[in-house]
Amino acid sequence: MTAIAASTARAPLLGEGTRVGLLVVPAVLFLAVAFVHPVATLIGISVHDKGGWTIEHYVRLWEVPAYLKVLQRTLLMGAGTALICLVLGYPLAYRLAHAGPRARALILAGILIPFWTNLLVRAYGWLVLLNPKGMLNGALVGAGLVEDPLPLVQNTLGVFIGMTQIMLPYMVLPIAAVMTRIDPALMRAAYGLGAGPVTAFRRVYLPMTLPGVMAGTLLVFTISLGFFVIPALLGGTRDIMLAQLVELNINQTLNWGFAAALATLLLATTLTLYAAAQRWFRVGALWGDLA
Template identity: 40%
Template sequence: MTLEQSSQAAGPGTVFTKGFQRATSSPWMLLLPVIALYALVLVYPLAWLLGKSFVTETGYGLANYAQVFDTSVFASVVYRSFVIAIEVTVLCVLIGYPLAYVIHHSPPRVRVIMTAAVVSPVLVGALIRSFAWIAILENRGIINSSLVASGIIEAPIPLVYNRVGLMIGMVNVMLPFCVLPMVAGMRSIDPCLISAANSLGASPLRGFIRVFLPLSIQGVSAGALLTFLLSLGFYITPALLGGRKDSMIAQIIQVQVMNLGEFSIAAAMGWLLMVVTILLLLAYGRFFNLGTLFGSQPK
């Protein structure tokens, strides 16, 4: 009996099973659809954008990058973006660490509820939350109306379309991305170490400072880095809640594309932002585990 006759005798189900077993014998064969999808929706657009950043009026070159670095406005915007991202990161760490500590030490059911409460705002779009903050912080919003009605202030306080509103909105959006890596880092800490410190005479505060806090630094650094990177390239909340003096990199890129039609310069700005992001990730990976950025427990 020939091979073709044996295949027909075995039936289509057997042929499919053998073909599947042959494909699964090589794990890379199973990854081909995923690799093709990433190449189509991620690698190709980034490569096209990179090529576009070198297109000039006379051909190809580094003129777009030179123009970006020669523009004083771009330098001031980059500086402002870094300052705002650092401020948001510091506030998220200061607010998020006690919250992550409480979540970590809560009973399992309470921990699930609190984690869901932290994550649930992510399910609501940043655009909707930004408009909600405008309604809350504006002159006739809940805060100013309550303060004026109670006699604490005589006139509304400007809380929106300035740095105050920008910080409130961005901290609200970025806080979950800071808390979750912290919780993951705290869960990797062996509770026996804390018990050992207490048994050796350390007070709860001393045990926290000398044992728990140093061991949780990796989770804190992961949450801080993730918050900083997301804040650096954020667009919606700064555009809606910030003022003219609070423009960030993403807003300048939007102006270059939509208002000025300088797509090549915008592509150069976008790639410079991506290079900064990659360098920060590599610097973080030099000292810490990159897996903690995505919620995995550090080893």
Template identity: 45%
Template sequence: MTAADHQPDAPMNERALDRQARAEQRNLMALSLPAFILVGSLVLLPMGWLFWMSIYGADGFTAENYTRLLHPSYKKTLITTFELAFLVTGLCILLGYPLAYLASQLKPRMASLVLLCVLFPFWTSLLVRTYAWLVLLQRRGLINNWLMEWGLIDTPLKLVHNFTGTTIGMVHIMLPFFVLPLYASMKTVDYDLMKAASNLGASPVRAFWQIYVPLTLSGLGAGVILVFVLSLGFYVTPALLGGGRVMMWAMQIERSMAVYADWGAASALGVVLLVMTLGILWAFARLTGAIGATEGK
């Protein structure tokens, strides 16, 4: 028997493998169907219902709920929401990256202690933490009293019921969400790469920026997305530490439902915020993908 006798069987084997692969894919889809139905019921259906309420009113289809968003008050709350989200995310990067780097370079016991301090706020209710900052930052709070006793200020600083107090409280709550994924990414970096770069003549700063930072971009991106998205939907902290002077869209949505009982306007606010958030996340994904492709070249 020659090799030519086996040639007709090769296409048949390939077709059989293709049929088997398609059958496996159909089986996997069938097994995943309950999960898809559950996700569709819990996520997609409420989103569709939200969009429907925003365009359908008592008199039928209407765009009034969206046109009213052009009012200056809505624009102001939208700008405030994104300003706070970007500011909190930036401060979490400035504070969280050195903290995660320190924890990743320490010995296991000391690293565990640092992470315990990072995780400690999770053991306390969000409402309790927000009221604690309210006590610390008020005009006769501990911080102002200490600063006045040390002679650093003559009059109490306005640290609460404004943009500053809201930012401080949100950064404190969001910081663990940034540090944890970044720390996990840093622990996977082989530190011998830094030593190799140093042996090849790179300075510590250059090795850090050109080797270490790019290798931690996945954790950095995950932390940024978590902090940014969660900051956009904050309600309790801005409501308490902002004192009604810092109005975010989550508070605007609550006011539309609780005060005015206008579900259409609240739905339109939610839809616009969702679309803008998805757009920013898409742009962020494209940006990080372009950076990764450039570094790969």
């Protein structure tokens, strides 16, 4: 490299490494102006109001039972969705990780095509299926299996159904990634040493997949906390989650300070959880998997 640099007539002002490094500047500048500055402004609004510093918006969050209830519900919905996704997703990940090339391609397509389908299309699809006059209730009532339509949507059940359908890939892919790396010889050894299938799974296979389980569970929980569209469309009026409370305070009560405090709380929780999850997965690597 130096030989070439010396041989050219004019030596460049900066080294090649530095010049390549400069390519990051436009992206950083753009994000500083169009992302970091707005987010910092929002955090500022939450602690600075009416010309002075204040924590009143955060205090209000703790003092009003209705708001605490929303926080509690948000955490419960996140935990519930993570649990359902784990139960449904672990066997799916197992089948995906240990499938032949053809079955693997099929299962992957079955996971990824819905994943890349527009969120609103999927929410609308659930409404079509689950509403009181929808496909499922129409079929059930028509067949005489139930007298009155079942309440499947516009309630907590509807939100869980919608959130699970969206979050399942985030559970399956990290677990499957860990499973693919497990050496099959270990399971053969367990069988050879006299372990039954249940013991071999419980003592050998399951512990080795725990990093994937942790990654998937944390990821699903974290992303679920910020859900807005699904609870708004598939939930009832009592199923309000944190993100909806933010929107409500901006569009209806016009309380920017409180909305900013709620948003800051959600942001801090999310980033803390991602930081805590660093030991189990790299965020970038996962989104690469979703390709």
